[in-house]
Amino acid sequence: MHILLLSLLEPYTGNATTARRIAGYLQSHGHTVTLLDTRKASADSVRTMIEGSNIDAVLGIHALGAGRLLFDLPIPTVIIFGGTDLNEHARNPRDLQTMTEAVEHACALVAFTEDARQRAENLWPECKQKIRVIPQGVLTHPSAFSxxxxxxxxxxxxxxxxxxxxxxxxxxxxxxxxxxxxxxxxxxxxxxxxxxxxxxxxxxxxxxxxxxxxxxxxxxxxxxxxxxxxxxxxxxxxxxxxxxxxxxxxxxxxxxxxxxxxxxxxxxxxxxxxxxxxxxxxxxxxxxxxxxxxxxxxxxxxxxxxxxxxxxxxxxxxxxxxxxxxxxxxxxxx
Incomplete structure (x- = not known):
C-alpha cells in the first residue's frame, strides 16, 4: 500500500517526531510512505498528488492541521489526534466545523490516550466506533553531547x-x-x-x-x-x-x-x-x-x-x- 502521511514536519517538533517514527513502522511492514508537510500543502495539491502518485490511503496527524486537507478524498483516510486539536482548536466554532467534516469522512481515528479518546467521543459521539487508542512508542539514542x-x-x-x-x-x-x-x-x-x-x-x-x-x-x-x-x-x-x-x-x-x-x-x-x-x-x-x-x-x-x-x-x-x-x-x- 502507498500511504500519504500528512503532518507538520517542522524540525524538532513533536508532530514531526511522531510522523517519522510511524512512517518507519509502516515502511518496515512493506508499505510505501510519502511524507508531506501540511504547511506546504493545500486540498488541491493533496488531491493532485493522490491522482498522480497512485496513493492508496492517507494518514493525517492533527485533526485541524491535516484534517483541513482531507475533505472528500476518494481513498481511505485516517486521522491521528494531536493535543491542540482536541484541547484548543475545538473551542473555535470554525475550527471545530473543519475538524468535524474531516473526522466524519475518515475511516479510522487514532487517539494516543484514553483521555484523548474520551474527548474525541464527546466532540463526535457518532464517530465513537471509529476511534481506537494506540499509545506512542518511545525511542531514545543519547549522543556523547554534554x-x-x-x-x-x-x-x-x-x-x-x-x-x-x-x-x-x-x-x-x-x-x-x-x-x-x-x-x-x-x-x-x-x-x-x-x-x-x-x-x-x-x-x-x-x-x-x-x-x-x-x-x-x-x-x-x-x-x-x-x-x-x-x-x-x-x-x-x-x-x-x-x-x-x-x-x-x-x-x-x-x-x-x-x-x-x-x-x-x-x-x-x-x-x-x-x-x-x-x-x-x-x-x-x-x-x-x-x-x-x-x-x-x-x-x-x-x-x-x-x-x-x-x-x-x-x-x-x-x-x-x-x-x-x-x-x-x-x-x-x-
Missing part, C-alpha cells in the same frame, strides 16, 4: 531542562520567576529552555524576559540524540504546557532515566502518576515543593525513575505501536 559542558555548568549544579517550542500553549515562562528566585538563593540552580521559535513575537518576549533573569537560559533546538543526552544529565525534565496530547519529551525523559515534573493537565495526567512515574504541579510554588522533595528524598527519586522507566518499556514499546499501525492499515476498508 549540555553542561556546552553552557559551562558543573557536574554538581542543579539543571532543570524544559524542551518546548516557544509558543503560548507551551507556557515556557510559567516557572522562570520561581527558578530565578531559587537561583538567587542558590546559584547552582539553573533552568534551560530548549526549543524552536514557533511564535516569533512570543519567542521574542520569552528571550527578553529570560535575559533579565539570573539562572535562566533559552537555547535553540538541538538534534534529537543530543537532546536525549541533555535529558540524561539533567536533574529533572519539566513540562509547563497549558495543553498536551501525549508529550514525547516526557516519554523520552522517562526512557533515559530522568525524573519528570509536569504541569497538572489532562494530557500529562494520562502519563504521569504523582509520586509514582513523576510529579505534578499546578502552580510555581507547587513546582518548587515537588523539586525540593525530589532533591532531598533519594528513595522517592529512585522509585519514580524506576517506575517510569518500567511503564515506558512495557506500555509505550515501539514494537507494540508498530504492530498496532500495521493492523490498522491491514483492516482498512472503504
Amino acid at each position: 549540555l553542561r559542558k556546552a553552557i559551562g555548568l558543573r557536574d554538581d549544579d542543579i539543571l532543570f531542562l524544559l524542551p518546548a517550542g516557544l509558543r503560548p500553549v507551551k507556557d515556557p515562562l510559567m516557572l522562570v520567576e520561581e527558578i530565578a528566585q531559587w537561583h538567587r538563593e542558590n546559584p547552582r540552580v539553573h533552568l534551560v529552555i530548549i526549543g524552536a521559535d514557533r511564535d516569533p513575537t512570543y519567542a521574542q518576549k520569552c528571550r527578553h524576559i529570560a535575559m533579565a533573569l539570573p539562572g535562566i537560559q533559552i537555547l535553540p533546538p538541538i538534534p534529537a540524540d543530543d537532546l536525549h543526552a541533555a535529558m540524561k544529565e539533567s536533574n529533572a525534565i519539566l513540562n509547563s504546557s497549558h495543553s498536551e496530547g501525549l508529550c514525547n519529551t516526557l516519554l523520552e525523559a522517562m526512557h533515559v532515566g530522568t525524573p519528570v515534573l509536569a504541569r497538572d493537565i489532562p494530557g500529562n495526567r494520562a502519563l504521569v502518576a504523582h509520586r509514582e512515574t513523576g510529579m505534578l504541579f499546578a502552580t510555581p510554588e507547587e513546582f518548587s515543593a515537588c523539586a525540593m522533595q525530589l532533591r532531598n528524598d533519594s528513595v522517592l527519586r529512585t522509585h519514580i525513575i524506576t517506575s517510569a522507566r518500567k511503564m515506558v518499556e512495557t506500555e509505550y514499546a515501539p514494537d507494540r505501536e508498530a504492530e498496532a499501525y500495521a493492523k490498522l492499515f491491514s483492516e482498512l476498508s472503504w
Whole structure:
C-alpha cells in the first residue's frame, strides 16, 4: 500500500517526531510512505498528488492541521489526534466545523490516550466506533553531547531542562520567576529552555524576559540524540504546557532515566502518576515543593525513575505501536 502521511514536519517538533517514527513502522511492514508537510500543502495539491502518485490511503496527524486537507478524498483516510486539536482548536466554532467534516469522512481515528479518546467521543459521539487508542512508542539514542559542558555548568549544579517550542500553549515562562528566585538563593540552580521559535513575537518576549533573569537560559533546538543526552544529565525534565496530547519529551525523559515534573493537565495526567512515574504541579510554588522533595528524598527519586522507566518499556514499546499501525492499515476498508 502507498500511504500519504500528512503532518507538520517542522524540525524538532513533536508532530514531526511522531510522523517519522510511524512512517518507519509502516515502511518496515512493506508499505510505501510519502511524507508531506501540511504547511506546504493545500486540498488541491493533496488531491493532485493522490491522482498522480497512485496513493492508496492517507494518514493525517492533527485533526485541524491535516484534517483541513482531507475533505472528500476518494481513498481511505485516517486521522491521528494531536493535543491542540482536541484541547484548543475545538473551542473555535470554525475550527471545530473543519475538524468535524474531516473526522466524519475518515475511516479510522487514532487517539494516543484514553483521555484523548474520551474527548474525541464527546466532540463526535457518532464517530465513537471509529476511534481506537494506540499509545506512542518511545525511542531514545543519547549522543556523547554534554549540555553542561556546552553552557559551562558543573557536574554538581542543579539543571532543570524544559524542551518546548516557544509558543503560548507551551507556557515556557510559567516557572522562570520561581527558578530565578531559587537561583538567587542558590546559584547552582539553573533552568534551560530548549526549543524552536514557533511564535516569533512570543519567542521574542520569552528571550527578553529570560535575559533579565539570573539562572535562566533559552537555547535553540538541538538534534534529537543530543537532546536525549541533555535529558540524561539533567536533574529533572519539566513540562509547563497549558495543553498536551501525549508529550514525547516526557516519554523520552522517562526512557533515559530522568525524573519528570509536569504541569497538572489532562494530557500529562494520562502519563504521569504523582509520586509514582513523576510529579505534578499546578502552580510555581507547587513546582518548587515537588523539586525540593525530589532533591532531598533519594528513595522517592529512585522509585519514580524506576517506575517510569518500567511503564515506558512495557506500555509505550515501539514494537507494540508498530504492530498496532500495521493492523490498522491491514483492516482498512472503504
